[in-house]
Amino acid sequence: MRIASKPHRIVLAVVVALLIVVVTGLTCLVLRLYWASSIPARPRTLPANAIWVPAPPVPFDLERRGDWLSCWVDRQQKVNRCRVSDCGGATKYEGDLLPLSGAGPIPEQRLRLKPVTTTMELWMWSDSAKRDVPIVRLTDGTVLLPANGYEELKRRLERDQNDTAPPS
Amino acid sequence: MKIVGCDLHTRYQQIAMLDEETGALGNVVREVDQNGNTLSDYFYLGSERMGRATPTGMWFYYGDHLGTSRVITDGSNVCYDADYFPWGGEKKVFVNTCPQNYKFTGKERDPDMSVDYFGARMYYFGMGRFYQPDPVAATPLHVIDPQRWNLYSYALNNPLSYTDPDGRDAAAVNFSSMVASLGHEGILSIHSDGSATYARFGPASKDLKGGYGMNEPGHVDVVTPDRLPVVQFGADGLPTQASYDDLQKALAAIEGVDASTVQINYFKTSDADASLLDTWIAQQHQAASTSNRYRFCSSNCAKFTLNGLVAGKAITPAQTAGISVVPNALFFQLAPFASQSKPQPKVPTEQVDHKIIFDPGQMAD
Numbered sequence: 001m002r003i004a005s006k007p008h009r010i011v012l013a014v015v016v017a018l019l020i021v022v023v024t025g026l027t028c029l030v031l032r033l034y035w036a037s038s039i040p041a042r043p044r045t046l047p048a049n050a051i052w053v054p055a056p057p058v059p060f061d062l063e064r065r066g067d068w069l070s071c072w073v074d075r076q077q078k079v080n081r082c083r084v085s086d087c088g089g090a091t092k093y094e095g096d097l098l099p100l101s102g103a104g105p106i107p108e109q110r111l112r113l114k115p116v117t118t119t120m121e122l123w124m125w126s127d128s129a130k131r132d133v134p135i136v137r138l139t140d141g142t143v144l145l146p147a148n149g150y151e152e153l154k155r156r157l158e159r160d161q162n163d164t165a166p167p168s
Numbered sequence: 169m170k171i172v173g174c175d176l177h178t179r180y181q182q183i184a185m186l187d188e189e190t191g192a193l194g195n196v197v198r199e200v201d202q203n204g205n206t207l208s209d210y211f212y213l214g215s216e217r218m219g220r221a222t223p224t225g226m227w228f229y230y231g232d233h234l235g236t237s238r239v240i241t242d243g244s245n246v247c248y249d250a251d252y253f254p255w256g257g258e259k260k261v262f263v264n265t266c267p268q269n270y271k272f273t274g275k276e277r278d279p280d281m282s283v284d285y286f287g288a289r290m291y292y293f294g295m296g297r298f299y300q301p302d303p304v305a306a307t308p309l310h311v312i313d314p315q316r317w318n319l320y321s322y323a324l325n326n327p328l329s330y331t332d333p334d335g336r337d338a339a340a341v342n343f344s345s346m347v348a349s350l351g352h353e354g355i356l357s358i359h360s361d362g363s364a365t366y367a368r369f370g371p372a373s374k375d376l377k378g379g380y381g382m383n384e385p386g387h388v389d390v391v392t393p394d395r396l397p398v399v400q401f402g403a404d405g406l407p408t409q410a411s412y413d414d415l416q417k418a419l420a421a422i423e424g425v426d427a428s429t430v431q432i433n434y435f436k437t438s439d440a441d442a443s444l445l446d447t448w449i450a451q452q453h454q455a456a457s458t459s460n461r462y463r464f465c466s467s468n469c470a471k472f473t474l475n476g477l478v479a480g481k482a483i484t485p486a487q488t489a490g491i492s493v494v495p496n497a498l499f500f501q502l503a504p505f506a507s508q509s510k511p512q513p514k515v516p517t518e519q520v521d522h523k524i525i526f527d528p529g530q531m532a533d
Contacts, residue, residue, distance in 0.1 A: 033380045055424030056389055057374040059381030059464050062348045065424030120389055123421040125397045130414070132421040156394045 036061050043089030046070045053116045067092065067119055071136060071144070073105050080105045080144055084122070084134050093134060097144040100154060104144075112139040128152050196276070217274050227266055234327075235274040240266055254327050256284065256293030296322055338435045338445055338482040340473050340506075341366070341419055342499040345429040351495030352423065353469045355476040356415070356432075357445045358407075362400060363393035366419060367449045369472035371462040386462035388453045388472070391422060406434060412510050431499055433506040435482035445480030452476075470495045477502075 039052045050070035064087045071082040077096070084093040098104050114137040116122050123132040128149035135157065136144040145153045199207040211219040216235055220227045227247065230239040236256075240248035247266035251259040256272030271277045272293055275284040283290040289298045301319035318325075339356040346352035354368035367390050371381035397414035399407050407415070412432060420427035437445075452460070452472070461467060470493040477483045483505050491501050503509040 037374050037380065056368065056370055056422075057372070057381055057387075058347050058352050058370050058469070059374060059384075059462070060347050060350070061374055061381070063346070065346075067424065118389070119424050120391055120395075120422050123418070124395045125414070125418045127397065132418055159394060 032062050033060070036064050040064055040066075040087045042068065043085065045089050046083070046085060047072055049111065049113060051113045051115060053119050053122050056118045056120055065119075067122065069113060069116065069122065069134060069136065071097070071111055071113060073108050073111065078105055079147070080111070082134060082136055082144065093132075095133070096147040097136060098147050098150055100143040100145055100157065102142070106138065106142060106144070110138065110140060110142070113137075114139045124153060124156065126153060217270060220268070227268075229270075231274065234272075236272050237268075237270055237274060240268070242266065253293070255296035255322070256291070256327070291322060296325075296327065298322060337437055337507075338477055338480040340433040340435075340477060340499070340502055341415075342431040342433070342495055343420075343423050343425050343429055344431060344496055344499070345425055346423065347495070349496070351470075351497075351499070353473040353495040353498060354419070354423075355445075355449070355473045357449060357480065358399050359393070359446075362398040364396045364399055364415070365393055365446065365449060366391040366396060366422070367452070367472075367476065368423075369452070369460070369462070369469050381462070382464040384462050386460040386467065388449075388455075388460070390449060390453050395422075405436060406508050432510045433499060433502045434508045434510070435477065435480075435505070436507040437480055437482050445476060445482075448476060448479035466493070468493055468495075470498045473498070 039054075042048075042050055042052075046068055047070045049072075050068050053067045053069055055065035055067075066087060068085040068087070068089070069082065070085075071080055073079075074081045074096075079096045080098070081094065082097050083091055085091050099106060116137070122134050124135050125131075126133045126146065126149040129146070133146040133149065133153070135153070138144070143157070145157070196210055197212075198209050201207055207222060209221045210217055211221070216231055217229050217237065219229065225242060228241050228243065229237045230241070232238050236252055237248070238250060238252070239246060246263055248264050248268070249262040250264070251262075252272060253259050258271070269277045269279060272284055275286055275291070277284050278290075281290075282294060283292050283299065285291075286298070289300045291298050297320045299320075337358045339358060341354045341356055343352040343354075352368075352370075354366055357365045357367070359365075367388060369386055369388050371384035372387045373384060374381035396418050397411070399415070400411045402408045413427075415432065416427045416430040420430050473495075474483075474488050474491060474493070478485050478488060483502070487505060492498055499509075499511070
């Protein structure tokens with residue numbers, strides 16, 4: 001058996017090292033892509049009914065983009081409160097919400113959040129608040145709107161529904 | 169001795185006493201006198217004036233396809249009825265028992281100077297020309313289309329088909345931090361009333377099965393105007409800085425990124441061009457799920473945005489030659505063609521927690 005000469009051994013070592021770097025890099029990339037496309041673990045600060053709302057998909061996404069949405073009943077204020085947090089649990093929005101129709105607050109047992117396809121369906125611009133606010137939909141069809149700017153949002157939402165309603 | 173200008177002085181004094189409040193779409197919604205008493209309230213359907221209420225009564229406006237108030241009634245009787253010349257002058261006034269100043273395309277007419285106020289400029293209907301040149305910087309469209317060469321012309325010299333509402337534009341939106349810092353791109357269609365529609369093209373999913381979104385069925389998402397802020401225009405006909413900021417915030421929330429990574433290339437187009445873009449977006453939305461496949465290197469979000477800008481005549485097909493379909497590169501390549509580009513700030517805005525107090529005493533030396 002012929003043993004490779006010293007220069008050949010160096011070339012071989014470089015090739016193997018490069019292969020290891022490439023394979024490791026690709027593995028890290030695939031793992032990162034898998035991580036970015038998976039649903040993050042719910043931060044401990046959020047209630048159990050929190051749902052993950054992913055951002056609209058783009059290819060080759062190395063970041064987790066999306067928001068956690070959670071709602072509860074504030075018994076002291078007798079109102080529903082909702083919080084939107086980023087994937088790490090940092091609060092992006094928190095406020096009182098009122099039902100679009102009927103009286104509030106919605107009791108805890110009815111407060112089941114309807115899954116939201118993407119963040120495009122979650123946020124709506126509020127002129128009065130000068131920021132994006134969440135529109136929360138429950139599994140029983142109830143819609144909750146932020147109390148701040150409620151009338152404006154209700155008007156916009158109803159106009160939106162009328163515009164998209166199929167012709168009778 | 170004859171005193172010239174006395175009437176004029178009195179009249180302008182009256183006008184100076186008058187104050188106007190404008191609504192979110194830039195329309196006059198109320199006129200009040202110097203004491204704050206309401207003289208008129210105006211009501212709109214979208215951007216079209218529908219009615220006027222004063223302490224003495226209520227009037228209803230009937231406009232034509234350009235928004236010109238052709239007939240006004242007081243509920244039971246016609247109190248204004250007029251025919252108009254194509255360029256906006258009143259041809260024949262049949263009835264005029266309720267004088268008012270909102271005439272050609274619904275714009276306010278100054279009866280003394282015979283000019284219409286179009287927001288950024290004054291228009292003289294006798295000549296069919298603006299008194300001031302177009303404040304928007306020249307774009308490649310100004311070179312290609314001879315009707316845009318005259319900066320004083322009105323509505324591409326086609327006043328029966330187009331109006332000049334000081335709006336209706338297209339914008340390419342860039343999200344620089346997405347897709348491993350290659351960026352992501354979407355398109356905005358901005359309407360005459362400031363309402364905006366956002367459209368973006370992406371893969372239907374981004375999981376392992378579809379190669380993490382590299383080659384998948386495509387999906388066009390459309391965000392309706394009700395979910396986005398209304399664009400406010402400045403005197404130069406371009407969105408105000410506050411409007412840019414609001415759009416950045418709203419689009420950042422939708423895409424799940426930081427607002428400071430959102431950049432906008434803004435293109436001023438004509439009324440008809442923006443209608444073409446709206447139609448194109450609707451067609452793409454219908455077609456995407458069945459025919460448009462998303463391919464990372466060829467049929468991607470940047471290509472979609474470029475096609476949209478061509479459909480809306482913001483750029484020409486020839487200008488797309490050699491343009492990169494890498495979104496972050498696209499932003500810089502589109503900038504020379506845009507009426508205005510708003511890149512992200514290079515330095516993050518710092519929280520100012522102290523005030524600089526100017527002391528005139530220190531200047532004494």
